[in-house]
Amino acid sequence: MASKPYDPKDFYFRKAHKDGLRARSAYKIEEILDRHRLVSTGGKVLDLGAAPGGWLQIFAKRVGPKGRVIGVDLVPIKPLTELPWVTTAVLDIRSPTLEAELARLDAGPFDLVTSDMAPKTSGIKAQDEARSLELSELALTTAARLLPKGGHFVCKVFMGGDFQDFVRACEAIFAQTRVIRPKATRERSFEHYVVGLSRR
Numbered sequence: 535m536a537s538k539p540y541d542p543k544d545f546y547f548r549k550a551h552k553d554g555l556r557a558r559s560a561y562k563i564e565e566i567l568d569r570h571r572l573v574s575t576g577g578k579v580l581d582l583g584a585a586p587g588g589w590l591q592i593f594a595k596r597v598g599p600k601g602r603v604i605g606v607d608l609v610p611i612k613p614l615t616e617l618p619w620v621t622t623a624v625l626d627i628r629s630p631t632l633e634a635e636l637a638r639l640d641a642g643p644f645d646l647v648t649s650d651m652a653p654k655t656s657g658i659k660a661q662d663e664a665r666s667l668e669l670s671e672l673a674l675t676t677a678a679r680l681l682p683k684g685g686h687f688v689c690k691v692f693m694g695g696d697f698q699d700f701v702r703a704c705e706a707i708f709a710q711t712r713v714i715r716p717k718a719t720r721e722r723s724f725e726h727y728v729v730g731l732s733r734r
């Protein structure tokens with residue numbers, strides 16, 4: 535069956551606009567959170583690669599004003615002034631001082647660390663996959679350092695040659711690992727989300 539033509543303003547794009555969400559990707563994390571109870575009221579979340587802030591809006595709703603949500607990205611995130619329990623910062627996950635900079639935001643310990651990070655794509659599939667995997671591995675290293683026992687992890691990964699190695703690395707750190715392709719994922723996308731449940 536032929537795939538549908540790419541529609542930048544598809545159903546989820548229009549729904550996000552109507553629902554006041556900053557990104558259509560918000561529905562991906564919403565589905566993951568509906569399938570796995572990763573965070574609850576009063577919880578603390580660290581979101582890596584959080585701009586423009588669609589996931590932050592979903593986390594903020596789930597944890598409520600007694601919780602804390604930290605979003606970091608290479609680019610500034612327009613402040614979510616209506617959600618004062620969300621803090622954002624410009625940070626490069628590759629920075630050697632990342633942990634010190636996160637510590638300065640004084641937010642841990644986290645219940646959930648997430649990454650929807652994506653590199654600027656070059657159009658060269660193998661190169662884009664390798665860059666994506668590098669970001670996913672850095673997210674996993676960060677989660678492994680910052681999550682206490684029982685903490686959870688969600689990470690976008692592009693399905694490619696080393697995908698199974700990444701899943702195995704998650705399995706070594708989390709009691710259970712799941713791979714999810716949410717309904718809002720665009721048909722032609724190679725992305726999947728790896729969910730690490732309960733840090734050992």
Ligand SMILES: C[S@@+](CC[C@H](N)C(=O)[O-])C[C@H]1O[C@@H](n2cnc3c(N)ncnc32)[C@H](O)[C@@H]1O
Pocket residue numbers: 556557559560582583584585586587588589590606607608609625626627628650651652653654669
């Ligand atoms: C698909 S967007 C995230 C969308 C977000 N989940 C939302 O709902 O609004 C991917 C983000 O990853 C960020 N990113 C890529 N490389 C990064 C890095 N090294 N450190 C931090 N963020 C990075 C990009 O700047 C981009 O904003």
